[in-house]
Amino acid sequence: MSDSLFGGLQNYFNSTAPYFQTSLSLDKIVQYKNGSFSSMEKSLKGGFSHHHGFDIVNGMDLTHKLMSYIMPILNQRLTSIYSDLISQNNYYLNQIRNLHIIPEISRLKSISEFIKGIHDDIQEISKSDRLSIANLTSLQGMKIDLKEIFHSAIARLEQLVIPSNFEPNEVANSYLVARFSLSNYIVSLVFECILSGNIDDNSVIRLESKIEECLVTLNDITDKLSGSLEQLKRYNSQEIYNINFAQWSYSILQSTNQINNLNNQNFNIDQIQYNTLSYFDINLEKKRLKEFMNSRHSLINNIKIIEDAS
Template sequence: MQKEPKERSLLAEIIGSEIVIPRSNFRREAQPDILKIVSNDLHDELANFFGSSPPFFQTSLPLDHLLKYKDGRFSSIEKSIKGGFGRHQGFDLIDSLSLAGNLMARVVPQLNRRLISIYSDLINQNNDLLNQLHHSRILPEISKLKSIQEFIHETASEIEEISKSPPLSIATLTNLQQRRIDLKEIFHTSFSRLKCSVDSIYFAESEVANNYIMTTHALSGYVASLVLECVISGNVGDESVANLKKKIEAFLNDLNSITRTLFDILNKKQNAIQNEIISSNTLYRWSFDHLTNSRINALQNDNQSIEQIKHTTLRHFDIEVEMQRIDEFITSRHIFLKRIEIERQEN
C-alpha cells in the first residue's frame, strides 16, 4: 500500500533526505561516485513503502545523520518521539524507523568499503623491498611488519562484514589499536636509526637504504591502521578526520624533512665521486695504473648505488601523494553519500 505524503515526509525527516523514484531508468556506465546498494530486501521494503517497484530507488544522506544514527538503533530518534516526532503516532513512525534503519545498515558497510579503497595501494603494498633486507639486527622487526601488514590487508578485505557486526567491529578495533602501537614503535626506532646513519661521519649507503625502507613501510602500515580504525569505529565526522589528518601529516612532515636531507647528502657525495673520477681518469691516461683503474670502477659502482637509492629507495613512498590522499579521503565522505542507488540483485 502506497504511503501518504506525510509518511514520506516523516521518512525524509528521519534520514535527512528524500528517497525518490527516478523519472528515467537510464544510467550511464561510468559513475564512480555512486554508492550502489544491491539488496532485494531493502528494494522490496522501499517498493512496498512507495507502492511502486522501479529498477532502482535513489537518495542521498547527510553525513551528520548517518553518524548520528550509525548504531542502527536510532536511539536519539526514539527519545524524541515525545518531542519533535511526537505528532507521528503508531505504525507510521515504526515503519519509517525500520526502513531508515535498514537503509543505514546497508549504506555504512558500502561507504566504509569505498573509503578504505582510497588507501588500497598502501594496504596492499608488496614486500619486495622488505624482502631484500637481511640484516640480522632488524629481522625481528621485518617479520613483525609483514605480520601486521597481513592483518591490515585481511581487515580491509573483510571491511563490509566487520561493519555489519558490532562485536566483530569492537574486536577488530582492539587488535588494530595494538598493531598501531607496534607500528608506531617500529617507525620511531627505524627513524632514529635513520637519523643516526644520516648524521654519522661514516655514511653507509646500504644502511641508510635499509633504515629508510623500514621507516616508510612502518609509516605506510601506521597510516593504513589509523584510517581503518577511523572508519570501523564510525568516527568519520569533521572533527575526527581533522585529528586524523593532523596525526598523518605530522609523520609525513618528519619523513619529508629527512628525505630532503638525504637527497642533499647523496647529491654532494655524487659530486665528490664524479670529481674524483675525473681526476683519476686524467691520472690513468698518463700512468696506465691498474690500481687507479680499479679505483675508478669502484667509484662508478658507488655512484650507481647512490642512484639506486635516490631513484628507487627514496621514491617508493610518495609523500606528496599521501598529503593529497588524506584530503581525498576527507572530501569523499560527502561525495559517496550524494547519490545512493538501491537496486535488486540481478538474476
C-alpha cells in the same frame, strides 16, 4: 556515522507518526482515510475482525537498524579509497632485502597482512561490534609497533650515511623500512577512524592533520637523506681527485682499488637517489582525503527508503 547524522535521523523518525512492526501484511490491517493504521485486523468483508495489535518502534531503534545496513556499505567504500596505497606499501616491503633486520621485516609483513585483512573483510567486520572492537584494539597496538620500527630505521640511517659506515644496501633497506612503516601508519590512522565510527567532519579534519604531518615528516627525511648522500658523493669525488693528484705516494694497485671503491660508492649513491628515494605527493594524498570526506556525504544523500514490494 556521526552524532549529527544519528541525531538527525532519530529526530526525523521521532517527529513523524509512530512506526510499528507486525507480522500481518498491510492489506490485512484496517487503514483509516487519513492514511493511518488501526490495530484491528480486517474481516473477509473488509470490516473489523478482531484486535491484532502491534509493537511501536521508537526512533532510536529505527535509526540503529538503518545504520546497521548503511555502515558496512559505507565502510567498504571508504576503505577502497586506500586500496592503491596498501598495494604500494606492499610493493615497497617486497623491495627490502636485509638479513640483519629479519625480525622487523617479519613484523611488518604481519602488520601488512592484518591491514589487508581489514580492507578485504570490512563489510563483515562492520556488522559486528565485537569484531570491530577486536580489530580496532589490534590495530592500535600495531600503530605503536609501526612507529617504533620507523624510529629504529631512522636511527640506523643517521649512522649509515657517515663515510666510514656507508653500506648502500643497508641505506636503501633502512629507508624502505622507514617509508613502509610510516605509510602503513597512515593507512592505520584511516582504518582506526572507520572501525571506531569516528568519521564525522571534525574527526576527519583531525585525521587530515595527522596524515599531513606524516607526509611532511617522510618527505623531510627523504630530502635530508638525499642531501647527505649528495654530500658523501662530493666527498668521494674529492678523495678520487686527491688520490690522482698525489698518486706518487700510493702504489698503483692501492690507488686503483681505492678509486674503484669510491666510484662504486658513487654509483650506488646514484642508484639509491634515483631508484629508492621517493617523495609523497601531498596534493594526491589531500585529494584522496577529499574523496574520503565526499564519499560519506554522497552515499548518505543517495539513500532512499522505499516500501518493500515483497
